[in-house]
Amino acid sequence: MTSRRQITGFSNPTVKAIRALRDKKHRRRERRFLAEGLRLLTDALDAGHIPETLVLSDARDPHPLLEALEQAVDHAGGTIVETTPDILAKITGKSNPQAVAGVFSEIDTSLETIERDAAPIWLVAQALRDPGNIGTMLRTGDALGAGGLILIDDCADPFSVETVRASMGAIFTQRLVQARWEEFHNWLRKGDGQLVAASLRDAQPYRGAPYQAPCFVMVGNESRGLPEEYENACDLRVTMPMRGRADSLNAAVAAAVLGYEVLASLEI
Amino acid sequence: MTSRRQITGFSNPTVKAIRALRDKKHRRRERRFLAEGLRLLTDALDAGHIPETLVLSDARDPHPLLEALEQAVDHAGGTIVETTPDILAKITGKSNPQAVAGVFSEIDTSLETIERDAAPIWLVAQALRDPGNIGTMLRTGDALGAGGLILIDDCADPFSVETVRASMGAIFTQRLVQARWEEFHNWLRKGDGQLVAASLRDAQPYRGAPYQAPCFVMVGNESRGLPEEYENACDLRVTMPMRGRADSLNAAVAAAVLGYEVLASLEI
Structure with a gap:
């Protein structure tokens, strides 16, 4: 039961919540963290870590690794957010249209x-x-x-x-x-x-x-x-x-x- | 022939010029660079590098290493600038009254x-x-x-x-x-x-x-x-x-x- 959403507004609460994960206080409270970049997210996937939320640019070119990420999030019932390159740049701090970000639940460190x-x-x-x-x-x-x-x-x-x-x-x-x-x-x-x-x-x-x-x-x-x-x-x-x-x-x-x-x- | 100056204004040109050395373009043009902290400046001195300009807080406590730096700059005919903790914090990015900064001429890297x-x-x-x-x-x-x-x-x-x-x-x-x-x-x-x-x-x-x-x-x-x-x-x-x-x-x-x-x- 994947949820797929198109977000085009900077003030959207989901965008704000993801961006807030750059801040330690919010990470602690949400018990979630942010990872950015296709390579990093692919490494995560290979190690069995699937993002709860995957954020993609709606201006992206097709890429097999991106598709693999989307499929994994699909199968796991996560959320896929498609957004504009501008909003994605605001989340990741990078202006690359191939930019991608994932929200992961915090790993147990006991x-x-x-x-x-x-x-x-x-x-x-x-x-x-x-x-x-x-x-x-x-x-x-x-x-x-x-x-x-x-x-x-x-x-x-x-x-x-x-x-x-x-x-x-x-x-x-x-x-x-x-x-x-x-x-x-x-x-x-x-x-x-x-x-x-x-x-x-x-x-x-x-x-x-x-x-x-x-x-x-x-x-x-x-x-x-x-x-x-x-x-x-x-x-x-x-x-x-x-x-x-x-x-x-x-x-x-x-x-x-x-x-x-x-x-x-x-x-x- | 040391020059010793007291500067209390944020918009003072000397303060601006020193602070500008945090920026690559200005460093290149001036062929000077900035080093901060008592330990780093003492290491510089021990290695024979004396700052052209030494910036000290006018609220500093006496410290033998600070005095050694002042003496070295004195002898070399450099400039000693005494300024407020606020201005020094603006230069160094640190709010420690023992903060100190030095301007060095660029080292020949050929x-x-x-x-x-x-x-x-x-x-x-x-x-x-x-x-x-x-x-x-x-x-x-x-x-x-x-x-x-x-x-x-x-x-x-x-x-x-x-x-x-x-x-x-x-x-x-x-x-x-x-x-x-x-x-x-x-x-x-x-x-x-x-x-x-x-x-x-x-x-x-x-x-x-x-x-x-x-x-x-x-x-x-x-x-x-x-x-x-x-x-x-x-x-x-x-x-x-x-x-x-x-x-x-x-x-x-x-x-x-x-x-x-x-x-x-x-x-x-």
């Missing part, structure tokens, strides 16, 4: 949804404030064959348009967890799992360190790094060479350099 | 300014469009002990506020070059230098590849990657494991993972 043995590597980020860094970590996790990204404490919203875009589709393929430190740490210690921090204090070289699966690779806040208490709770603290003046890498870069070292070390 | 044997690793980016990626590559280059970053073809402006900020001071410590491909390639082949691309085509695993110093690690545009012609001109094409759905890493992440592998391989 710790109970993940199975630690499902993957040899998991990425963990504490109080990461940059939406781009979170998206980049999701993308890196996908490349590493990680199970997902666990966001500890007060991170930027992982369902923001910026994060979804930077994830290059990995928001739909990587598991995503949001948890407080105590909750995560208690969960971790109830089973196997090596917690490894990229750290400067009392750390061993990251090359050749004794990594073990499932390995949880943790990086801290962009300015402050990890709290000392969290570092102390780690099984392993490792450090990358710093040959210049700075004492740290970008958080998403540190996670990637360390994650690829773990991948090679585990020989998987 | 290929002739670098000496290839000055470092074992150089980073190269082709048509990189994201200012944050360029800043992150500079920061990674500093950590790797790289000589600098060579920007090929039409990259984002490396002197934008976003790039300077993401570089975490490395804009002042890494050499920065802007060149067309032909120019760079001709220069490279006139001496030693191994050109290595992160690539998917006809590539060998990045672990254990025969890297040689000086090693030029090249990544391509965020969407299109490197042109085939450029990849073919490389001495080595290497690939990182891609265990998920995506076929690429973020460009700055790829440069870092590959750069750290080169560093370990060269055993330096």
